[in-house]
Amino acid sequence: MTFKSHLDGSKHRFTPEVSMQIQHGIGADIIFAFDELTTLMNSRAYQEESLARTQRWAERCVIEHQRLTAARPDKPKQALYGVVQGAQHEDLRRKAARDLAALDFDGFGLGGAIEKENLGTICTWVNEELPVDKPRHLLGIGEPEDLFEGVEHGCDTFDCVTPSRVARSSRVYSPDGRFNLNVAASTRDFRPISDECDCYTCANYTRAYLRHLFKANEMLAATLCTIHNEHFFVSLVDAMRDSINAGQFAEFKTEYLGRYLAGA
DSSP states (O other): OEEEOTTTOOEEEOOHHHHHHHHHHTTOSEEEOOOOOOOTTSOHHHHHHHHHHHHHHHHHHHHHHHHHHHHOTTSOOOEEEEEEOOTTOHHHHHHHHHHHHTSOOSEEEEOSOOOGGGHHHHHHHHHHHSOTTSOEEEETOOSHHHHHHHHHTTOOEEEOSHHHHHHTTTEEEETTEEEESSSGGGTTOOSOSOTTOOSHHHHHOOHHHHHHHHHTTOHHHHHHHHHHHHHHHHHHHHHHHHHHHTTOHHHHHHHHHHHHHHHO
């Protein structure tokens, strides 16, 4: 793929090999194969063409990853994940999962164009085809209800920019929903973001002070809210794991989302 720089208009060529070299170079613990992210607006024919392209790139990524790994035997192991595309077409999703499963990947990412109401269904299609002994990562998922859906349908890990992105505009998470700190009601609110949170921000700062930081355009405001939001999600998946180990995931999901969505 060739991209044009938004800075000076210069052209840059990215290939599966370049992608692997960059990710190896920065020392990422988990790296992802080069893939094409389609949209729900793309035709069925284009989805098929894109899937074949992503598979070819995946094969080249595996070869380059193995070459780079062999050339740096003193470096820690870097896990390579293949990315399952196919939009909302069941046959394409299943085919992509089977084709990638045949390659030497350490794990798999589920990405691409997905309508929220179909998230669990598509996760099920893919995870029924992937090896049970390798991790499944759900890409770009950053709301509590989506994490519950992913876990329920076989996904192990997640990533998303949402917790930090919304923190920059004063939006924070709590068990009672997501809300905006930068409102008049926070002016004299000397509670933490959440009384149930033990993160650094909640232990040391009040809603009133955080609102003051936002009003003063202090960068610290976004930093503190990001710390809280990231802690919120890590704590949530910890609690999910505990509920699974206790055989109470369904009950935990119902109770937690009932409270969260009621306050959102």
